[in-house]
Amino acid sequence: MTIGIIGSGNVGGALGTRWASKGYQVIFGSRDPAGDDMKKLVASAGKSTRAATFKDTAAASDVLLVATPWTAAQDVIAGLGNLTGKIVIDAMNPLLPDLSALALGTNTSGAEQVASWAAGAKVVKAFNTVGNNIMENPAFGQDRPVLFYCGDDAAAKQTVMQLAADIGFDAQDAGALSQARALEPFALLWISLAFTQGWGREFAFKVLRR
Amino acid sequence: MTIGIIGSGNVGGALGTRWASKGYQVIFGSRDPAGDDMKKLVASAGKSTRAATFKDTAAASDVLLVATPWTAAQDVIAGLGNLTGKIVIDAMNPLLPDLSALALGTNTSGAEQVASWAAGAKVVKAFNTVGNNIMENPAFGQDRPVLFYCGDDAAAKQTVMQLAADIGFDAQDAGALSQARALEPFALLWISLAFTQGWGREFAFKVLRR
Numbered sequence: 001m002t003i004g005i006i007g008s009g010n011v012g013g014a015l016g017t018r019w020a021s022k023g024y025q026v027i028f029g030s031r032d033p034a035g036d037d038m039k040k041l042v043a044s045a046g047k048s049t050r051a052a053t054f055k056d057t058a059a060a061s062d063v064l065l066v067a068t069p070w071t072a073a074q075d076v077i078a079g080l081g082n083l084t085g086k087i088v089i090d091a092m093n094p095l096l097p098d099l100s101a102l103a104l105g106t107n108t109s110g111a112e113q114v115a116s117w118a119a120g121a122k123v124v125k126a127f128n129t130v131g132n133n134i135m136e137n138p139a140f141g142q143d144r145p146v147l148f149y150c151g152d153d154a155a156a157k158q159t160v161m162q163l164a165a166d167i168g169f170d171a172q173d174a175g176a177l178s179q180a181r182a183l184e185p186f187a188l189l190w191i192s193l194a195f196t197q198g199w200g201r202e203f204a205f206k207v208l209r210r
Numbered sequence: 211m212t213i214g215i216i217g218s219g220n221v222g223g224a225l226g227t228r229w230a231s232k233g234y235q236v237i238f239g240s241r242d243p244a245g246d247d248m249k250k251l252v253a254s255a256g257k258s259t260r261a262a263t264f265k266d267t268a269a270a271s272d273v274l275l276v277a278t279p280w281t282a283a284q285d286v287i288a289g290l291g292n293l294t295g296k297i298v299i300d301a302m303n304p305l306l307p308d309l310s311a312l313a314l315g316t317n318t319s320g321a322e323q324v325a326s327w328a329a330g331a332k333v334v335k336a337f338n339t340v341g342n343n344i345m346e347n348p349a350f351g352q353d354r355p356v357l358f359y360c361g362d363d364a365a366a367k368q369t370v371m372q373l374a375a376d377i378g379f380d381a382q383d384a385g386a387l388s389q390a391r392a393l394e395p396f397a398l399l400w401i402s403l404a405f406t407q408g409w410g411r412e413f414a415f416k417v418l419r420r
Contacts, residue, residue, distance in 0.1 A: 003373075010342040018345065018377040063369060065337070066328075070320060077327040084330030087366045089373075090390075091337035093397045094320035099405060102398055104323065105391055109315045110280065110304035117287045118276075120294030127275070127301035132220040135228065140418040148399070156297040159273060163213075163299075167228040175402050180300075181315055182402070185395040187303045188312055189358070192385050192392070195309060199419075206416045208350040209409075 004061030005029055006054055006076060007068035008041060011091055015065055017045040029057030055081055063087040070094045111180030124151035124160045125180040129187045131194065131201045138168040145204030146170045150179035170207060214271030215239055216264055216286060217278035218251060221301055225275055227255040239267030265291055277301040321390030334361035334370045335390040339397045341411045348378040355414030356380045360389035380417060
């Protein structure tokens with residue numbers, strides 16, 4: 001199987017290098033396949049790799065990883081030629097240039113609606129990302145699941161952090177109230193895994209650090 | 211500190227009971243505070259708890275947990291009286307009645323845009339939820355971080371699952387391509403923790419099961 005990397009920057013370079021090390025043929029697609037950056041990448045990633053233009057990469061590959069900047073993606077994809085039947089892995093995120101939010105796909109959150117309804121209150125989003133069974137007993141052996149909260153009032157968040165820690169969660173600040181635009185979809189992920197993907201309800205997420 | 215529970219169902223009942231067990235005064239707010247369900251809940255949760263109407267609960271509490279069904283929330287909050295200065299914890303999710311998606315806050319995703327651009331391709335969303343440093347080396351001691359993927363073609367997803375597992379991830383199917391509406395905000399959460407909340411980039415998430 002040949003894997004084509006459409007956008008051989010940090011993400012595409014890392015994944016292509018890893019896949020080459022596992023025995024896959026990897027083509028690093030680039031606007032400038034003969035440039036120094038691609039020469040270095042191919043030299044580092046090893047002999048089962050080469051560099052090519054985006055179009056040649058697409059034509060020669062069964063699987064394409066697309067990892068360009070979001071703002072370049074539409075033009076680059078339009079130039080790839082016929083993609084019928086190919087597997088395209090979309091590794092991009094439609095981020096604003098300052099990484100502060102998604103440019104696409106989100107526009108508000110339940111929490112922001114609640115804040116508009118609860119005039120004068122200090123609204124904190126929390127306890128929405130796992131089922132009540134996890135709230136009743138958060139322990140997974142010695143592990144504590146993460147419980148994110150977000151809000152615009154630091155003192156109120158401190159209180160909520162304590163309320164989550166008191167009952168056994170690894171309570172973590174996710175930022176401003178608008179971050180509910182991430183925490184509510186995170187809840188949807190938990191719900192869909194539990195009920196659509198067949199996981200059942202006895203799971204949660206732990207933060208790994210190193 | 212007195213905690214008022216606005217909506218004493220599965221989530222509100224579980225959290226109120228847990229907080230009461232940690233020594234907090236808890237008022238279980240209900241449309242029917244004298245009903246059998248509230249009597250049972252108060253009997254089970256212990257003597258530092260009582261039941262009251264929503265409005266009385268709000269008036270007597272410093273912190274309010276709002277955990278009604280989303281469709282009831284606006285009316286219930288409007289009936290709570292003056293909330294100025296109170297901490298309101300929003301534990302709800304604005305879900306569609308069948309839990310299949312959020313009714314509010316999401317409307318598309320980058321992945322769905324990519325699918326519209328890459329005619330005929332089998333698009334899978336993956337490798338977007340952690341930084342390239344985690345892709346270069348996913349190991350956290352003995353722990354493997356989760357890597358979600360989603361898409362509408364089962365065979366393509368199987369290939370992507372293998373590509374993620376090959377380089378050390380716990381690869382997990384998050385469902386249809388529209389689930390990118392959850393996975394892209396999940397990426398935004400990782401990015402904001404790394405760069406805005408000061409975590410740095412050496413973290414990831416593990417699935418805990420029991």
